[in-house]
Amino acid sequence: MNIQKTSKDVFLAIDANAIVHRAFHAYPSTLQTEDGVQVNAVYGFTVMLLEALKQFHPEYVLCAFDTKAPTFRHIEFAEYKGTRKPTDQSLLDQFPLVEEVLKAFNIPIIKQEGFEADDILGTISKMVDSGKWKNENLDFYILSGDRDLLQLVKNDIRVCLPAGNFKNLVLYDTDEVFKYIGVYPNQIIDYKAIVGDASDNIPGIKGIGGKTAVDLLKEYGDMDEIYKNISKLKPRLQVLFGEGIEQAEMSRMLATIEQDMHVDIHLEDCRTKDFDRSNVLEMFKKFSFRSLMTKIEDLFGKEESSDSPQLSIFGTNSNTEIDWQSVEIFKELTGRSKEMIIGYVSKEESYNGEPFYVVRFNFVGGGSQDSLFKEIDTQIPQDCITTFYNWEELTAQKHIVLNYDKSFDTMLFAHTISSGKKTLTFKDLAFDYAGKIFEEKLSPLRMTDILDAIVEIREKETKKANETELYEYTLKSIKEYLKVDGDYLINVLKKVEMPVAEILGKMERRGIKIDAGYLKALDTEVKSTMDRLSK
Template identity: 30%
Template sequence: MTIYIIDGNSYIHRAYHAIQNLTTSKGEQVNAVFGFTKMLLKILRTYKPDYIAVCMDYPAPTFRHKEFSEYKAHRKKTAEELKNQFPLVKKIISAFNIKIFEKEGYEADDLIATLSEKVKNKGIDVVIVTSDKDAFQLVDKNVKVLNEPKNILYDKEEVVKKLGVGPENVVDYLALAGDSSDNVPGIPGIGEKTAAKLISEFGNLENIFTNIPKIKGKLGTLITEHSDSAVLSKKLVTLVKDTPDPTGEMELEQLKIKEPDNEKLLNILKQLEFYSLIKLLVKEEKAELSDFQIANNDEQIKNIFNIIKDSDKLSFFISPVGIALQPEKNKAFYVPLSEVTEELTLIYHKQTKTVPASEIFGHLKPIFENNKILKITHGAKNQFTVLEKYGILIPENIFDTEIASYLLNPSGKNHSLSDISIEHLGIKIDTYEGNYENLEISEAKNIFCKKTDVMIKSYEILQEKLHSLKLLSLFNDIEMPLTKVLYKMEDAGIKIDETYFKKLSDEFNGELNKLEKIIFSTAGEQFNINSPKQLARILFDKMGLTPVKKIKTGFSTGEEVLTILAETSELPKIILEYREISKLKST
């Protein structure tokens, strides 16, 4: 059985400095929260502890500040952007159902020491998650220190390898060498190597004082003159193992790993826009939560359209192998199709009774052209292509979840149905990247009906959010009509004079051949003009031109660099012309 005790402040500060410029769409800085949450998830998933706790500094001076007014005094005042993130981190820890320990007058390190002492005496192995070397003094056969970013687990041997002294002498080592991160003075003039050497020779600090007469020269003088500083430093770095329990008598059962409060956690992560972390947390919705039915005979088809014609909305998704239709929440129908046309390839489900596509779309025509029924889909332009092939007019009353998602978060990278489901419904759905031909009909039913299920369930949420942000008019009056216009433009394409463009391409080829000969002649050899590495060799090594900009792979030969070089040399000028014509030809 193992407990992981996390030094909260250590990792919040580390995340704040490691991750730059992470803000929400509202401009709220959340880099420290994101980094800490990611680390916490990694601890839970990778190491699977039996128990867990987070210890944090109380935002007030400690007994160490009373002992030494300069303790940590060199540190800059905590930035407001970081200070504002501490309550958010605590909310996330709480949502994970993890206990937080903090106590006025003490540091997180003291609480870690106290907690370690208590639980190891109950036969529990301890892993302290921190990057603070103070914690090395706690290491023994039952206690280890994990530096999570570097993935180093410190036991006794690793501590010796790191500092040159064992855990039992870490406080003596820091008393001599000091600790600049906490402004612990130590003895001026004694560094880490000298401290380790003295401890190796004499043992602890007290024995070093006893043997000062044996320590010759300047070193002995330093120890004599600054012994008070060393004693104070040892007191400052020694962790307290019996702090008063901040919440009363601690019961080990309180620290047992529990299921997180998913609703609370997902709400916080959505608020912070941590969608990549949400994907790791949400669970797949069970297919049985919604009623997905296959319809592939006349009676079933008739039943579907009787339901649809009396509905006020319909979510739909047309795939190459079938169509999913959903007139209400939690009830969707999948119709396997069986027609192949020149314009649209519809693949048969093997050994399954299917319905001719022309028959289904014939039933759908009056429904899709009925403006009283709202049509909900995702990626409307792709769906329009199929509808028009079967003579169905583009629906007037339509809601595209993809466009709605984009309007709500234009800076977001992903607006897939899977992302919408996670962000707005808190549900993970299957994504299928393979060949539809390989799908069994039951698999196709679940995959495509889940899509329509997400569409119809997210519609009201997206609609309400658009309304609250005053974006509904933009969506209805501009974006959706524009989608239809763009589809028409893409479908119509543009006419080109093929003969003229063939002639133009030949002219470009001729010009490129001429320039190529001039380039090779000027360079004095043939080389791959399109290779930045070979071009750099010619320009900078062979011709001796002065490099302008260095990149990872050598010296840059980009347009900006060649333009500068062209002011004093002919070859870069010709290469720029070659690139321009080459780009025109490829266009």
């Protein structure tokens, strides 16, 4: 979709109900939060919102919603939308969550009992086109999933609808509407009055189809002119229009979007505003929308403030000297430490494909030091409290001697307390437990950020473990086999997960010895058997 750049300010109005409904059916119901709350419609809506903000760069934006109350159309025609199935409760439950998204982005929400979102958008469009905002030099765009809104299209008013892929938008101006339906926007109401609209249970004139309606509107312009010239129609059409006049008038009323509502909003209320990224981050964490965080940075840029919740992503400058320390320095600092934080960045997560270590030494006499290493020593003092990131991959690379009772690994523990989780990366852990944003590839220039995140991840994981209620059978098994009476999941980590990871790491380092002679003999035996059976 190409947005024509003009000197006018862009006003983007969103038909929230239509987009949420489309999103609900476009994304799988398996999109859920960690607590099992279904958020597929919220996710789809948020994807569309960010895509629209990216494409339109609006100066003004608002979102219109339906309400649960009957509209004036239901009062006039009780069967209006009467053929629709009841809305799925799992969809209804997501509307308040969508409003949370909009509030986090400081986007105004408008809804009014007795009217639909379409009517709000129709009224706003008239305010822009010929009402109190007509001199504000605005290009007005409506984002919807509802073709009914195409009747509002004019020179400075356009409608965008998703097509095919939910995120693909098609922009409709007057010419595009004509190509799409065969009539112009100002004829759509009469078109629906004649043919009806099954989705809204608008009856129309029984027996007249779309092609006939298009032909008549091309010849006569509107329905009133058709009735004025009814004697010129074919006998069958004369009968149908004559018998259906009341239905046609009612259908026209039902199909007409109201444009003269009282909407208590000022243009300045709709001006795009800054938003608190920490609130958006917390919301995305709540909804498990990790993948959308980078879209925020693409759209609004990266925050540089050190007070921000780590939204700034520092790239690696090839001209920056990285102060790598030696294994001898690691040994010396380890000997003075009461606690160590060790993050192993594997080649898969490293910015240049080369693994490295970030280490924080907290010294016995006070003070600390953060350092970078390409290699570390394999000996950790038995009385040193050690927190790891990526122990499983680290121990696959080298045999580390340490006291498991004084050790902790953030990656293994994340899997211990959330066993259904897929493969995690540091980016995932930092987002889920520390509310910090990192790129997929980690740079040594973010050493302190990485170490701070590991500390916070450990604290949040421990808190979650302490708040987790275990099944009685699980609790009994841990007590019986591990001989512990507290910190059950942490003890599973220290007494089971980390030692097993070391054994698996040793297997990976050494490989598994095979008896080549036996396998060769087995191969000969199998071939002989196959030859015998095939004869």
